[in-house]
Amino acid sequence: MKHLVMIIEDEEALALMLKYNLEKEGYEVAIENRGNRALAEIERRQPSVILLDWMLPEMSGVEICKLIRSKPDIKAIPVIMLTAKGEEEDKVKGLGAGADDYVTKPFSVPELMARVKSQLRRAPEPQTVKELLFEDIRMDMVEKKVFRGDNYIHLGPTEFRLLRMLLETPGKVFSREFLLKNVWGDNIYVESRTVDVHIRRLRKSLNEFGPDYIRTVRATGYALDANPAAETEEA
Ligand code: CA
Numbered sequence: 001m002k003h004l005v006m007i008i009e010d011e012e013a014l015a016l017m018l019k020y021n022l023e024k025e026g027y028e029v030a031i032e033n034r035g036n037r038a039l040a041e042i043e044r045r046q047p048s049v050i051l052l053d054w055m056l057p058e059m060s061g062v063e064i065c066k067l068i069r070s071k072p073d074i075k076a077i078p079v080i081m082l083t084a085k086g087e088e089e090d091k092v093k094g095l096g097a098g099a100d101d102y103v104t105k106p107f108s109v110p111e112l113m114a115r116v117k118s119q120l121r122r123a124p125e126p127q128t129v130k131e132l133l134f135e136d137i138r139m140d141m142v143e144k145k146v147f148r149g150d151n152y153i154h155l156g157p158t159e160f161r162l163l164r165m166l167l168e169t170p171g172k173v174f175s176r177e178f179l180l181k182n183v184w185g186d187n188i189y190v191e192s193r194t195v196d197v198h199i200r201r202l203r204k205s206l207n208e209f210g211p212d213y214i215r216t217v218r219a220t221g222y223a224l225d226a227n228p229a230a231e232t233e234e235a
Helices: 012-024 035-045 061-070 088-096 109-122 157-168 176-184 193-209
Strands: 004-008 028-032 049-053 079-083 101-104 131-134 137-140 145-148 151-153 214-217 221-224
Touching (some): 012 109, 028 035, 035 061, 035 176, 049 061, 079 109, 157 193, 157 221, 176 193, 193 214
Parallel strands (some): 049 079
Antiparallel strands (some): 131 137, 137 145, 214 221
């Protein structure tokens, strides 16, 4: 599996130049240009390393870096800050926010590639998850099939992605907004009750062969839970 490098940079020409060079080195590359969306994408795609611009619309690089470090599922991802400012004070601020390295623009491409490589040496190899398990529910990630015990469960693509999200972190309560953003993506408009409709379909398919493990959390969203009954209300 290729390492994913996420570039968070609002200067398009620079982002594309970096993408070109990183792809030449054999990395997969994703570009984000706004703070809020970037964070959601980091959580969704779990890059191996992040190149983070200092000055961004909506949220500064320092703020993003602090947020990355505050979230357990992404806090270990190495962050290299890119900045036009060369002042020591900013460097200290960047490192104080939790950046692993710091590169001042204009930088040489070979130098940046070396920095990326050095961060990746510390990062764990990307793992191909072959299956996700929760109680008697099993998702085969290679065949893209879901089983409950020995029973094959046919799911639509949206229900499959929903279940995958729940299975990746059992017990975690996912808000409808988070599910919309991460299962449906940012680019289409869907109402939050659409989530309820698909959860209902998912439940119907899963519960044919066992108890209901999807917990409805009042006014919030959903979680996977082996004992959901106490807090479950009809979705
Ligand atoms: Ca910028």
